[in-house]
Amino acid sequence: MKRKLEISELIFKIISYVFLTVFALLCLYPFLYAVSAAISGRHAVEYSEIILFPKDVQFDAFRYMFSSNEFWNAYSNTLFLTIYGTVWSLFVAILGGYALSKKRLLFRKFFNFFLVFTMWFAAGIVPQYLNYLATKDVFNSMGIMDDKWLVVIAMGMAAMNIILLRNAFENVPSEIEEAAIVDGASEMQVLSKVFIPMSKSTIATVALFFAISRWNGYFWARQMISNANEQPLQVFIRNKLEQYTDLEQLATWTENYAADSVIFALIVCSIIPILIIYPFIQKYFAKGANAGGVKE
């Protein structure tokens, strides 16, 4: 009996290791391939001679990218949208989450429903686009002339993130809040001196989600920003992919890199910032993923 037990456990353990090793490597492979292909020579890329490791190493595809103003433009636009977008979304979500966490708030149920309903029913992209066309003039007349600023204030909000913050604020012990009020703290001081420091990890998680969704934002930036010089990096990458044949002509036979290498180099450049912060943000993953099962 004892022996049989060990065998079945051993088999399962071996299967686990083999499966996970293969799966993890497959998850990484496209990224490794992108790096290798970005720095491999023209012939090796065009005839798909690279399997994993680079061949005839060159850095001209990167050099070509870095020497283009459009690229740096797109990069700084993405930074603009990410920084201001995250700050704005966090500002809205913290204030909203704080107000909703208070039991004394009138119509609290209604406001909660107001948020949760948007998770059940989304209008869809066409009505959203038509709404954007219809409200654009209103915002322009309010002084928000810049498309970039409209993207910052309009996009990137999710009801889930506000609910996450609300739940974190609800878990702050009321004794501490009462003590602060007795000491004469105003509403704003209670929020900034008590609630925000005590919910640091949730705020970090939510800020992380905002920042990543802003960095990765593509579709609405493309629709809403009319000036090509103000488009973010994701739109730039996509345009390069769509103008693939132009790239092929540009990387003429005199160059030693292939058109593919330019696209791969772009992809690598766009994921490097995420890879750099990735080790530091890991610990917040579980919190974010488990938030899906959070109660209303």
Add this chain to the structure above:
Amino acid sequence: MISMKSQAGDFLILDKATGTYRENPEQVVRDDVEKHYWLHVGRTILKDWRLYLMLVPTILVFLFWRYLPMYELLGSFKVDDSVKPVADQFFKGFSNFKGLLVGSGTYAELSSNFWRALRNTFLLSFYGLCFGFPMPIILALFFNEIRSDIVRSTYQVFTYLPKFMSTVVMTSLVTMLIKQGASASNTPPGIISQALAGLGLISQEVAQKGLLNNPQFFRAIYQISGIWETAGYDSIVFFAAIIAISPTSYEAAQIDGANKWAQMRYVVLPSILSTIVIMLITRIGSMLSIGYEKVLLLSEGRVAAYQTAEVVSTFSWRIKSNQSGLASAAEMMNNVIGMLLVIGANTIARKASNVSLY
């Protein structure tokens, strides 16, 4: 003398200091709330205005970019094809819906495209349910087998990584890895197409023509890249449920002579069943909200692939510029079915969580 019978319900109470009767403040407040509800609301808000001011940005953001688009959906009742304000065209009837569903005369092609898009939306979600849903559970079971924390978290970090990449990066990588070969310069197709052809899963010609251009492969590409993107990250929830199982449960099963499979069957599965049910129901609820961004990016410009790659949101996106009423009608139907699924799934969840858990 102080009235000994004085209760909150009395309108007048005796004031000790002056010896005269005065209004009972508690009763006045209650009376006020009942008679002048909105006055009470106004006073409460005024007294606590800072709190309500904090809620204003949230309400404005959701009103402008979540609720106003729902109003635009009413454009599905208008007939005019141009992009005009809804109010100018409001309510001309159900002809857009009829056109999409029945599709007689000029609507024939449009209607068949709509039905195709609806079927594709359903099928993409359904296959996602069959193949994409079990994968995170399997991963979580396997993660649990790895005792070394360092090794396990290394594997986990690798598998979470694709989740944080943008849709543009993912679809660009997919496009490049399975790109078509150029017969003129005799360059071969993308590396994965080559590998598949080498394994004999697809023929060399098919690989050369490009898998994304072939409607046969779109669903597989969508599901496999979907697993690549989300399976690792989605496994977190299941893994959390598995590590919450007390070690004594395993020990008890081992003493009873249960081998690994029996332990899976009688210890692990029942413990994570509620998580599986909740996640499954969430998934069914969002069946019709296929990520339009990914589908658009993978299929844009590849007309041949629309056969399987066109979903309702991309269908309406493509017809929006000259048939905005029809586009809204298509989205409206998609959304209403989608919401019925969400509500149905939630109802079942509420009932099932009582039945299946206890």
